[in-house]
Amino acid sequence: MSGLRITVWNEGMHEAEQDPPVMAEIYPDGIHGALAEGIRQELPDASVRTALLADPEHGLPEEVLADTDVLLWWGHRAHGQVDEAVVDRVQRHVLGGMGLLVLHSGHFSKIFQRLLGTTCSLGWRDAAEQELVWTVAPHHPITEGVPNPLVIPEQETYSEFFDIPAPDELIFISSFDGGEVFRSGVTFFRGHGRIFYFSPGDQRYPVYHQPEVRRVLTNGIRWAAQPDQPRAAPDVANLDRHWR
Amino acid sequence: MSGLRITVWNEGMHEAEQDPPVMAEIYPDGIHGALAEGIRQELPDASVRTALLADPEHGLPEEVLADTDVLLWWGHRAHGQVDEAVVDRVQRHVLGGMGLLVLHSGHFSKIFQRLLGTTCSLGWRDAAEQELVWTVAPHHPITEGVPNPLVIPEQETYSEFFDIPAPDELIFISSFDGGEVFRSGVTFFRGHGRIFYFSPGDQRYPVYHQPEVRRVLTNGIRWAAQPDQPRAAPDVANLDRHWR
Amino acid sequence: MSGLRITVWNEGMHEAEQDPPVMAEIYPDGIHGALAEGIRQELPDASVRTALLADPEHGLPEEVLADTDVLLWWGHRAHGQVDEAVVDRVQRHVLGGMGLLVLHSGHFSKIFQRLLGTTCSLGWRDAAEQELVWTVAPHHPITEGVPNPLVIPEQETYSEFFDIPAPDELIFISSFDGGEVFRSGVTFFRGHGRIFYFSPGDQRYPVYHQPEVRRVLTNGIRWAAQPDQPRAAPDVANLDRHWR
């Protein structure tokens, strides 16, 4: 599965505003930069591009999506600024077979809400707590080579109730210092596409530099990619033939 | 479970345009009228109201939805004319716990697409074929007292691929004269709400007068209703307490 | 739903051996006694009987099962002593529509393994840790009136990987002091029957006296009971009729 075409989308607001200040230290090349670096390390044959909210068409014109096997989505502050036409386009590509990885605060992104139909709300607290990410689907390719638990020393706390449809596959459940639990790794099949949501990762903590997290993301990319499939059009068909 | 509050929504275009002409014979009181009549027969304690696209706010202002345990939705020609603000409102109520029954060509309604995230497309042919509705979840309350198969003498043919997420429960599978199959009864849990899609029923055939179909719909209403639950607000919560 | 017929099965070994000694204090009438008492409190119209491993046919002859809407199962030390013929019989009744609640260490019972097909193994540690039981299906009747989280002051720790099939419904996820997580409330549909596994409860801790736990168990009983359904025989049928 060499030669995967990956697009990393980042809202880029924390980077632009240098807020929080610690971010410049943790992610000098932006969250998208750290994500892209991790993918290039693990998948040296992949071609990885990045795209930002501030880019024309948010960096996601038709030709970019048509040339993307898997799109990663990181957003937080500016979900409301994402153009509906771009959301329409991304949704169409996911339903047609493009893989999508939604990360952390991307749970509130328009594209995730659009594809799931729910509020995608959750409980949260930012207190630099340890997160333990437990595997509940050891047969699943996304868990391959991932320690159980995967320990994240400091992370924002996310908690149930996570208002998503019952996932097609439940991969990871996390616990936090305060005792909360969260379905931190879940997959959804929508149309011809595959979606993986993974909650660890935040602008305040260097989570995307952790090798185990990079392993999860790369596994997720491999799992979500369908490079040999043409992008499918919606199947609306008048049946012109009787089979019996 | 007496006293359920049911709202039957109908687009009303076939009725308004008297197209097809046969409709005036089959559904002299409109599709909504036949649906309401069936519910009143089977659930004499229920209060049943109807609402139409042509009504102010499509007959679905906030106070009507707040007073509705289960909403039935029938539409076909005018999905595009349904106001986005009304779709927002219905979605909010479903996620908050209101039951929703989506019927037949309502698969292409904005509210169904909104809640499922997919195109909800399918294959179709209008050839007055026999539909056989087979039960695949005999333990499920929606199937109680329903013959297996339920025989519909003439009906529009619907066929896979039905572009929906994997349903939370698969209740019925239909076959048609031409050999096609269709997941004709499926449920979805979204937020605090319960959704039941049932495909039989069309403007050309007297399906909604069939007692067995009325039984399915009434079972679906009973199953989707949560009359003792307050309508829940989305759970977005900052966690102010550590539990350990 | 008055008049439910409930049978509480307990292995009874901890009681017989008075081991651990604390058990005589916590459960003077046995674990089955405490469970039965809780059910009688919450469901005063129910008829509740108990049955023990030491009884003839383990207290579960055909006529008892035929007269049971929901069976509760608690076992720990003597899973291997349960007669295969009794397991066959219970399985047949569950597949025919009898509800089954499997409790705590009953995860390793023959009947649970038989119905699920997996080892049902898990991780564990007995260290009197606090268990927090979080709701992940707020729409589900089993969660009605249950605090979120439900706090159990001291409990044996159970941990993933819990080797069960993906449950039909995931209701509760627990966390423990050590940071472990566990799918502590899960349902399965098998044949015509409904199964609810709930992990809290142990011979060392007074969990079954907790009102919130009794609420969960009673909700589970109501959910699993199908008192109006005749016990179904397996459907093996030679199709003698063409439908078209």
Add this chain to the structure above:
Amino acid sequence: MSGLRITVWNEGMHEAEQDPPVMAEIYPDGIHGALAEGIRQELPDASVRTALLADPEHGLPEEVLADTDVLLWWGHRAHGQVDEAVVDRVQRHVLGGMGLLVLHSGHFSKIFQRLLGTTCSLGWRDAAEQELVWTVAPHHPITEGVPNPLVIPEQETYSEFFDIPAPDELIFISSFDGGEVFRSGVTFFRGHGRIFYFSPGDQRYPVYHQPEVRRVLTNGIRWAAQPDQPRAAPDVANLDRHWR
């Protein structure tokens, strides 16, 4: 994924008894022979062995299973003659990660019932009817390159209710001349293993010579195989470490 190790198990009773007589014409090398031939054609790098009920330990001693990535199972008349110890062993390997394809009348095999926990009963009629196998999961690798519908000119009719747990993935639904429907392609995850049940194929019809059917089976083998994973032991663990 070259070098897969495949074992095709066949009961071999129809072959031994030359009953029905047509079988000698259709399957001169036995059903296992035709299955093995199809796999060798499509997966030239695979090593394919066959095993029969009449072989010592039914041809499935520990060393054969330890050397098998995917096991195919065809049985019909002699399910009761399969030794429980062999069933135990196959179950252990499946839960440990070995792939399993259960074919046609194998729905009533001990190993399928053991892994699923239900009766696995269904309706049937042997009337040489056309079967149409429709894809309901176009994103799934098992459907790759498979025509929709896959047409089987003559086949035994299988019908719902198929008494299996809700499958983890529903891949194919079939219809038959008489109007019946059947979930003809379903997958289950159990322990670390992957199971695919595919119903077409019978001793009376040359189904296993059809290229499209061979494609489905080969896709199923590729999907079920986890050649790089060591066979996992059941995870029963005393937790000796606190993570926080």
